[in-house]
Amino acid sequence: MIVIGYREDLDRALQLRGFDPYYLVQAPAGSPQGRRFQRVADIENAQEILRAVLSARLHDVAGVLTVHEMGVFGAAYLRQQLNLPGHADSASALYFRDKYLQKSKLPPEVKRARCRYVSKDASFLEISGDLGDAFVIKPAIGAGSLRTNIVRTPEEYARALELFPSRSDVEIVGESFVDAPEVYVDGIWKDGELQWSSMSSNHISPLDAVQGGILSAHILDRRLHPELFRQADVLVQKALTGLEAPDCVFHLEAFAQETGLTFGECAVRLPGALSPQVNKLTYGVDLFDVEISLALGEALTQNLEIRTPDRFYGYILLRRASGSCVGLTQQDFERNFQFDEIQYPSSPDAAIGPYGRFGQAIVSDEDELRLQKTIAEIVRFNEVGG
Secondary structure (H helix, E strand, C coil): CEEECCCHHHHHHHHHCCCCCEEEEECCCCCCCCCEEEEECCCCCHHHHHHHHHHHCCCCCCCEEECCHHHHHHHHHHHHHHCCCCCCCHHHHHHHCCHHHHHHHCCCCCCECCEEECCCCCCHHHHHHHHCCCEEEEECCCCCCCCCEEECCHHHHHHHHHCCCCCCCCCEEEEECCCCCEEEEEEEEECCEEEEEEEEEECCCHHHHHCCCCCEEEECCCCCCHHHHHHHHHHHHHHHHHCCCCCEEEEEEEEEECCEEEEEEEECCCCCCCHHHHHHHHHCCCHHHHHHHHHHCCCCCCCCCCCCCCCEEEEEEECCCCHHHCCCCHHHHHHHCCCCEEECCCCCCCCCCHHHCCEEEEEEECCHHHHHHHHHHHHHHHHHCC
């Protein structure tokens, strides 16, 4: 199995299925220990990743997977070139990478932010006239809220553009700012229909997490939010039908406004952070295994019946302790809270991952609202030590 990017939990799932993964990773990312791999300078350069695969002279390749947003186009392109199963239309894959193309293709009844490409020649007055007094500047094909900024003044606009050194007219997008809490739907789409889904709530936005906050989320209880789930099911069906989504595991983000859900963006790949783990713990649905099956062109054999779970799960990406919290240990967390899983390195020099992740934790409760409160208390403990 060719895999674009490395993710330890997907690697374990591939090993359980008996596959020998071959990884393509972007330098200077760390090399997967004990695995075959090649480094490339740009994981989004389709020519470079195809050259890497051809030069490796791989035999008996069963399929291609990607573990992150930046590999979606390349995975489709490799399937096309190597005649492998799964989604192989690299052109249609761009509608799940480029934020302007995606929002432009949505059906008119799907509410979304106004969106346009932003060239370096466009003035603040021009963009604010199109998008409103507050707008967002971000990469057209970005991921993880990197180089994303809310802009309200000409000075903030200039600083946001400085993060983009090239002068490409399709590198940057501007979007009208939607000031509302974020929820996301993780799901399985096959044969043009929603097969299964869950909905989760972020405790802070990914943008706030990139800027120093602690990213955490938990699974929502359908019984407590029936109208929200109804809106989500309608939004997913309309958006993915309009975007002509392939058979996929998807991750769709939306803003929960009083007037209903507003579409944020949708990716056709595994959800990030610990979302696959908390979905499996809550519902028993293994999104890693589904992703592998779709890459092989297999029928799905898991039980995808939507049921009421016994417990709801959530996660926290713990940050390294700083300030008055220096010296915080895993034992300190465990003395104050009950965890289903926790990892918090003893060495202050341990690697820092996306969203400032130094450690991670999973917690659960029979009651969703109590779970939400517990996560908030753990986040505060991580921030202030008590």
